[in-house]
Amino acid sequence: MKPIDFVSQSKYALVIAIVCCVISCASLAIKGLNYGIDFLGGVLIEVAVPEDAPEQTIDMAQVRSTLSKLDFSDINLQALGNEKKEMMIHVLVDSQNEQSAAVAVQKIKQALADQKLEYRRVEVVGPKIGDELAQQSLIASLVALAAIALYIWVRFEWQFSLICLLTVAFDLFVTVGLFSVTGMDWNMTVVAGLLSLAGYTTNDKVVNFDRVRENLKLFRKWSLNDILNKSLNTPLSRTLLTSITTMLVLVALLVLGGQTLRGFSVCLLFGVAVGTLSSLYIAVPLLRFFDIRNVGKADTVDLFFEVAQKEAKK
Numbered sequence: 001m002k003p004i005d006f007v008s009q010s011k012y013a014l015v016i017a018i019v020c021c022v023i024s025c026a027s028l029a030i031k032g033l034n035y036g037i038d039f040l041g042g043v044l045i046e047v048a049v050p051e052d053a054p055e056q057t058i059d060m061a062q063v064r065s066t067l068s069k070l071d072f073s074d075i076n077l078q079a080l081g082n083e084k085k086e087m088m089i090h091v092l093v094d095s096q097n098e099q100s101a102a103v104a105v106q107k108i109k110q111a112l113a114d115q116k117l118e119y120r121r122v123e124v125v126g127p128k129i130g131d132e133l134a135q136q137s138l139i140a141s142l143v144a145l146a147a148i149a150l151y152i153w154v155r156f157e158w159q160f161s162l163i164c165l166l167t168v169a170f171d172l173f174v175t176v177g178l179f180s181v182t183g184m185d186w187n188m189t190v191v192a193g194l195l196s197l198a199g200y201t202t203n204d205k206v207v208n209f210d211r212v213r214e215n216l217k218l219f220r221k222w223s224l225n226d227i228l229n230k231s232l233n234t235p236l237s238r239t240l241l242t243s244i245t246t247m248l249v250l251v252a253l254l255v256l257g258g259q260t261l262r263g264f265s266v267c268l269l270f271g272v273a274v275g276t277l278s279s280l281y282i283a284v285p286l287l288r289f290f291d292i293r294n295v296g297k298a299d300t301v302d303l304f305f306e307v308a309q310k311e312a313k314k
Contacts, residue, residue, distance in 0.1 A: 024177025
């Protein structure tokens with residue numbers, strides 16, 4: 001297969017990246033995020049099949065249909081376990097109003113009276129808890145980015161660290177923008193997916209950076225653009241195979257995981273696609289704007305000796 005000139009094509013990718021960032025900024029400024037019950041508060045009810053009815057199971061579709069007829073702005077159902085015998089119900093209500101929360105619980109119990117379910121837990125999630133979760137989510141994301149930058153700085157050089165930090169932040173920001181544009185629920189499950197995405201896309205970039213540093217030692221007479229293109233084309237099949245395999249698993253999770261895992265699956269599926277493209281067309285090509293010619297120069301002789309040993313063993 002003919003090598004791809006990623007460096008020359010990167011200018012188009014940068015334009016697309018800027019457009020995506022502008023759209024995300026505009027959507028977040030105008031629409032914001034559609035926060036779920038985790039952040040806005042509400043009523044949380046845990047129900048289960050009575051122990052004296054071992055053959056009974058919970059029909060999620062029927063429960064969802066029944067509760068959808070009630071006058072609630074948002075209802076979220078979450079199955080607990082794989083036996084369809086336990087379920088969590090989240091209902092968005094004015095949690096500051098105790099009477100409103102009590103009325104919501106009473107309505108749910110009346111609507112599900114014919115289900116003969118056992119109520120194990122009834123809690124009211126206040127807006128204060130939602131604010132704390134939002135703050136903790138933001139702090140966790142910033143700490144993750146800082147840890148990534150520190151790791152790349154120690155593992156490579158500051159130029160790699162800076163570019164990795166910027167491109168990972170881009171991947172996460174555009175993914176957040178997707179949820180703002182589409183209006184999908186933003187909850188703690190999505191935040192977990194976002195943090196998982198940070199680790200995945202960082203690993204993808206580290207693999208390419210490692211190959212760049214190796215080729216800088218082996219091909220010092222080559223132009224920097226040729227070195228960067230070779231560093232991307234050599235592991236390209238591995239990069240695409242890893243990403244496609246991961247995305248196939250996420251598609252299966254999106255189709256079979258139900259409503260509960262929908263946000264998590266969409267977050268990772270979109271993020272992996274964006275992260276892979278940003279690794280190929282943005283992260284590594286941006287290195288050409290930095291002076292990285294002397295990276296690893298001191299151990300060039302050792303590297304050639306190591307390569308020669310590997311070739312001799314073959």
